[in-house]
Amino acid sequence: MRSERAGFRYAGGMVIAATLLMSCGRPAARIGDTAADAAQRVYVAPGQYDEFYAFMSGGFDGQVGVYGLPSGRLLRHVPVFSQNPENGWGYTEQTKAMMNTSFGFIPWDDSHHPQLSQTDGVPDGRWLFINGNNTPRIARLDLTRFETEEILEIPNSAGNHASPFVTPDNRYVVAGTRFSVPTPQKDVPIADYRQDFAGLLTFARVDSVTGRMTIAFQIRMPGFDYDLSHAGKGPSNGWSFFTSYNSEQASALKEVNASQNDKDYIAAVNWKRAEQCVADGKGAMEPARYAHNIMGEDGIARTEWGTSVKVILPSDCPEMVYFLPTPKSPHGVDVDPTGEYIVSGGKLATVIPVHSFSKMMQAIQNKSFSGDVNGIPVLKYESVLSCEVQNPGLGPLHNEFDDKGNAYSSMFISSEIVKWRVKDCQVLDRAPVYYSIGHLMVPGGDSRKPFGKYVIALNKITKDRYLPTGPELAQSAQLFDISGDKMKLLLDFPTIGEPHYAQALPASMIKDRQQKIYTLDTNADPFATKSEKNARVVRKGTRVDVYMTAIRSHFVPDNIEGLQVGDSVFFHVTNLEQDWDVPHGFAAMGATTAELLIMPGQTRTLVWVPVRVGVYPFYCTDFCSALHQEMQGYARVSARGSSVPLAWNGPSGTLGKAKQVASSHSGHAAVTTD
Ligand code: K7E
Ligand code: CUA
Numbered sequence: 189m190r191s192e193r194a195g196f197r198y199a200g201g202m203v204i205a206a207t208l209l210m211s212c213g214r215p216a217a218r219i220g221d222t223a224a225d226a227a228q229r230v231y232v233a234p235g236q237y238d239e240f241y242a243f244m245s246g247g248f249d250g251q252v253g254v255y256g257l258p259s260g261r262l263l264r265h266v267p268v269f270s271q272n273p274e275n276g277w278g279y280t281e282q283t284k285a286m287m288n289t290s291f292g293f294i295p296w297d298d299s300h301h302p303q304l305s306q307t308d309g310v311p312d313g314r315w316l317f318i319n320g321n322n323t324p325r326i327a328r329l330d331l332t333r334f335e336t337e338e339i340l341e342i343p344n345s346a347g348n349h350a351s352p353f354v355t356p357d358n359r360y361v362v363a364g365t366r367f368s369v370p371t372p373q374k375d376v377p378i379a380d381y382r383q384d385f386a387g388l389l390t391f392a393r394v395d396s397v398t399g400r401m402t403i404a405f406q407i408r409m410p411g412f413d414y415d416l417s418h419a420g421k422g423p424s425n426g427w428s429f430f431t432s433y434n435s436e437q438a439s440a441l442k443e444v445n446a447s448q449n450d451k452d453y454i455a456a457v458n459w460k461r462a463e464q465c466v467a468d469g470k471g472a473m474e475p476a477r478y479a480h481n482i483m484g485e486d487g488i489a490r491t492e493w494g495t496s497v498k499v500i501l502p503s504d505c506p507e508m509v510y511f512l513p514t515p516k517s518p519h520g521v522d523v524d525p526t527g528e529y530i531v532s533g534g535k536l537a538t539v540i541p542v543h544s545f546s547k548m549m550q551a552i553q554n555k556s557f558s559g560d561v562n563g564i565p566v567l568k569y570e571s572v573l574s575c576e577v578q579n580p581g582l583g584p585l586h587n588e589f590d591d592k593g594n595a596y597s598s599m600f601i602s603s604e605i606v607k608w609r610v611k612d613c614q615v616l617d618r619a620p621v622y623y624s625i626g627h628l629m630v631p632g633g634d635s636r637k638p639f640g641k642y643v644i645a646l647n648k649i650t651k652d653r654y655l656p657t658g659p660e661l662a663q664s665a666q667l668f669d670i671s672g673d674k675m676k677l678l679l680d681f682p683t684i685g686e687p688h689y690a691q692a693l694p695a696s697m698i699k700d701r702q703q704k705i706y707t708l709d710t711n712a713d714p715f716a717t718k719s720e721k722n723a724r725v726v727r728k729g730t731r732v733d734v735y736m737t738a739i740r741s742h743f744v745p746d747n748i749e750g751l752q753v754g755d756s757v758f759f760h761v762t763n764l765e766q767d768w769d770v771p772h773g774f775a776a777m778g779a780t781t782a783e784l785l786i787m788p789g790q791t792r793t794l795v796w797v798p799v800r801v802g803v804y805p806f807y808c809t810d811f812c813s814a815l816h817q818e819m820q821g822y823a824r825v826s827a828r829g830s831s832v833p834l835a836w837n838g839p840s841g842t843l844g845k846a847k848q849v850a851s852s853h854s855g856h857a858a859v860t861t862d
Contacts, residue, residue: 229669230258230679237699240631240692242644243302243316244665246270247686250297252318252329257631257642257692258667260681268327268336269297269320273782277336280784281758281793282713285489288479289323289341298322300688301351301416305399309356309421309636313697315399317352317361324348326361326392328399332703337483340401343476343497344371344388350417350430354394356636357425360459361401363390364414364430371408371499372474381439385411388499389430391459400482405466405498407509409455410562411437413446416520421636422527424545426460429530431518435561446517447536451569453511453561454521454532456548461508462500471500486712487790502564510552511561512543513569520586520627524595524610525636529574531595531610533584540577540584540597542613548572575613580606585626586689588633590670591640596633598625598645605645605668607675619675621666624649630670631692639694643668643675646687653680663687704768706789713791715760720744725836732757732834738772738786739764740813743806746821747843750834753798753827759784759806762791773809776823783809798825
């Protein structure tokens, strides 16, 4: 949300207020009843587990951070959109295809909104979806393995920010474009924005068994900036809500020009109606090239190329989209657990507007419209409003809910969380945060049944909360107890990347469903080596395939000779272990890609191109046993065209003692024992 900061400069006095609030040193925190009391509530004794898993987006690091709550302990950093040299994600031959896009190989993204899959409006712990903001994509993680299993590119989109919010039955994840663009792309003057730019809202269908996504349809909307979304639930199930700003359709200096209107809109999209129109043959298939990357059962990612997409216009399908006027330049949109209230956060608004779904339906029926935009009816603000939270603070962004009818809103400029009652907009409590909160998260707080208990502030600016670390300071999360009437600060903990949104669920929902190993017997990687006696080295021209095994505490083969400068050496390393938590690593000196971390039963491939003659070590990077340091070997690299024969060590190879038998035609070499 860094981009939004600039916008506040034009909010005049607000900025001065913000500066004052943020520069007054270290305010005394309102901690629990006493510090000891707070400490006790977040203390998870050695050997004990946290109560919740929390999933936080990595923002500019493109990944997902998994934390335990209430301790705030970082459990795992799961690579998603960004290559990760720690385990070879996006570098290995098996995972590279996950980064394919219509723009080519893109090894990073900016991830903002994790969303747990839901069943009947409640997180079910099966999958986690997350958006790639820069090159529009949605990823799906499997929560039995904490691995990314699928990445779907979203065509006709630019800045996939209003994404990937799920419907209560997990039928769809949505993707609204933050930046309108010409669709299909074409070479036009930017000044022709109004006429040529559009904002597409994408609905990707999720398979209920496999979780696989397919683009069902896209709705071509006016060229606003579609910022955030949440699905309706309960009575409002069947609708998705998208905030928009820049209803001015300004194409330059948006800081000023997109902040003119007192109200922008929430787009209320009746996706059940859209489905019906699509089934009736409305809309048109338009050409669109996009990548769909799927991790196969064999552990190898592959790309399928999409070639077209169904695009439907609001004018094709009356009663599909309505605009709800919403002050001012709204950011978040959140639907309360009952599904009746739709709450926005107007970055420049002085109130928090709460729309009523039942009033919206009534207004639609009564045609209580104040006008239209490109034929999309604009409902009268007063006829859809439930209430406005007065004086909530400055810079409202996002809202989450507890299980007692209350909402918690983040106030970016005044750096606080405000708690208020949803049904009558009464402010009940406020708690300062340190500093500049973006999203906030209650476990299950955007679902039909919030788990409650805590709210976490995800703060943008840390200033003086932690030991300083040079020009860049850690991002900060703050955990509050919300079990009583008043919020109580329990804990600060640093986070990695820049978490935007987060999700959490009780650990009991997923902890006993963890996959512990990959079964070696069913390893279907074509380069797998399932026993040491099959380890071998095969040359075909300048390509050398090393079929290697790893088990405590050695590689087979461990020594290899006969490699040549400029060869492409494919180290296919299979971890023969079948015990939980015994990965082996593999690193080769001078490798220009990454190391490998190979899970038990898995095969991973690193390509190494030796650039000069010599003898180079490779070794295991994961301390796996008392003799881990001995888990090493050498690769001898000779000059191009050298007569040193290809040979290796191992149960069947006896490098140094062996009779070398070269096969004549394929350049293939083998070693036999005496
Ligand atoms: Cu940071 Cu949801 Cu991208 Cu608000 S967003 S803070
Ligand atoms: Cu294998 Cu260390």
